[in-house]
Amino acid sequence: xxxxxxxxxxxxxxxxxxxxxxxxxxxxxxxxxxxxxxxxxxxxxxxxxxxxxxxxxxxxxxxxxxxxxxxxxxxxxxxxxxxxxxxxxxxxxxxxxxxxxxxxxxxxxxxxxxxxxxxxxxxxxxxxxxxxxxxxxxxxxxxxxxxxxxxxxxxxxxxxxxxxxxxxxxxxxxxxxxxxxxxxxxxxxxxxxxxxxxxxxxxxxxxxxxxxxxxxxxxxxxxxxxxxxxxxxxxxxxxxxxxxxxxxxxxxxxxxxxxxxxxxxxxxxxxxxxxxxxxxxxxxxxxxxxxxxxxxxxxxxxxxxxxxxxxxxxxxxxxxxxxxxxxxxxxxxxxxxxxxxxxxxxxxxxxxxxxxxxxxxxxxxxxxxxxxxxxxxxxxxxxxxxxxxxxxxxxxxxxxxxxxxxxxxxxxxxxxxxxxxxxxxxxxxxxxxxxxxxxxxxxxxxxxxxxxxxxxxxxxxxxxxxxxxxxxxxxxxxxxxxxxxxxxx
Numbered sequence: 001x002x003x004x005x006x007x008x009x010x011x012x013x014x015x016x017x018x019x020x021x022x023x024x025x026x027x028x029x030x031x032x033x034x035x036x037x038x039x040x041x042x043x044x045x046x047x048x049x050x051x052x053x054x055x056x057x058x059x060x061x062x063x064x065x066x067x068x069x070x071x072x073x074x075x076x077x078x079x080x081x082x083x084x085x086x087x088x089x090x091x092x093x094x095x096x097x098x099x100x101x102x103x104x105x106x107x108x109x110x111x112x113x114x115x116x117x118x119x120x121x122x123x124x125x126x127x128x129x130x131x132x133x134x135x136x137x138x139x140x141x142x143x144x145x146x147x148x149x150x151x152x153x154x155x156x157x158x159x160x161x162x163x164x165x166x167x168x169x170x171x172x173x174x175x176x177x178x179x180x181x182x183x184x185x186x187x188x189x190x191x192x193x194x195x196x197x198x199x200x201x202x203x204x205x206x207x208x209x210x211x212x213x214x215x216x217x218x219x220x221x222x223x224x225x226x227x228x229x230x231x232x233x234x235x236x237x238x239x240x241x242x243x244x245x246x247x248x249x250x251x252x253x254x255x256x257x258x259x260x261x262x263x264x265x266x267x268x269x270x271x272x273x274x275x276x277x278x279x280x281x282x283x284x285x286x287x288x289x290x291x292x293x294x295x296x297x298x299x300x301x302x303x304x305x306x307x308x309x310x311x312x313x314x315x316x317x318x319x320x321x322x323x324x325x326x327x328x329x330x331x332x333x334x335x336x337x338x339x340x341x342x343x344x345x346x347x348x349x350x351x352x353x354x355x356x357x358x359x360x361x362x363x364x365x366x367x368x369x370x371x372x373x374x375x376x377x378x379x380x381x382x383x384x385x386x387x388x389x390x391x392x393x394x395x396x397x398x399x400x401x402x403x404x405x406x407x408x409x410x411x412x413x414x415x416x417x418x419x420x421x422x423x424x425x426x427x428x429x430x431x432x433x434x435x436x437x438x439x440x441x442x443x444x445x446x447x448x449x450x451x452x453x454x455x456x457x458x459x460x461x462x463x464x465x466x467x468x469x470x471x472x473x474x475x476x477x478x479x480x481x482x483x484x485x486x487x488x489x
Contacts, residue, residue, distance in 0.1 A: 081134030084206030119198035167450030237422025
């Protein structure tokens, strides 16, 4: 087992261990991808060879041994779904696979999270992330590997996300000895040295409302990392295609709950009661005016009440009613303006009906998620890799969605990029949307996800090599960092 000190992600011992012969620099030999010999008189630059990296990764990811392993991992996780911060068996499976691959890791972060490393242990650092929690819902798909846990299901594809990231880890680790590039033949300064860098594998718990990304950051998952990539499976896009956009992609989101209290009594004599159901009804109607009459029509916002609980008899007016819902916006200012106005509308409309209201946003149990905003430079990077892997015709620009993703917490700290990976195949029947009890994954998509992860990270490292490397500087850094690392390869 290879475990980082839980208090220090990059200790002196890991740096020194990775400098030893059993650690090979994560550098990239494009001759592996381009088997033809390169003449010293060749005028081609690095771009044609870089373009072969995603294609080769996809070819390797489709090999039966790796594809079958990803399918097996995904099905094991699917059969044993675990909710946020309860992903102990999922985490154990991930660590066992990293051990099998000989990849060191740090555990635990955010209670069940795992961070693995492939590379030199030095800069640049780039992260690729997968979430791993399930949903509290009963699976309705009847198949051999249906959830074995009542009331829990991987209904958002996180089992596939984990399998694809482990597939990428396998690709990167398998070819760490061959992945070495030198562009000296083209005399391009940025590529004159052998490549350096580290890929950080982020296996994150609690995306579904638990803000696991926030806790991963607090526990040091992004230490030294300069960029991060993430993906989500999408049943609306065909397999072999991707969709994303620069700038805002997903909205900021929050939840609210309000208890509206009146005076209960018999429905036949309402004059002796203070009706909280009537008050709550007026509140709900008034909340809809926040978007239709107060928000800029060009600034997308949503307020939805999805919970209404009150009363249990046809002829009794209850003492209180509980309502709850979600609010969303792309702008931080608009988001907190909505929050302020939601509380004002609920309390004041309740008072019009002689009721009292208490509004809770419960940010500890259900933290607010920031908007997912894709870095524009990383968008260009993504476009290059995606076009090389799938062809320009399969790289789609999408409109922003009002859904939310805690990947946004990473983007508040460092540049990040999030995209959707298509898996629709009409020949396999209809694929239901995320969070449906009939949600299922087209497992043919797994090699694409693995190849995307590996390619995005690989090319990022190649194009962001440090301008200078100093052995003495590395030694200074190594000896100045404290911590423990155990390597039992």
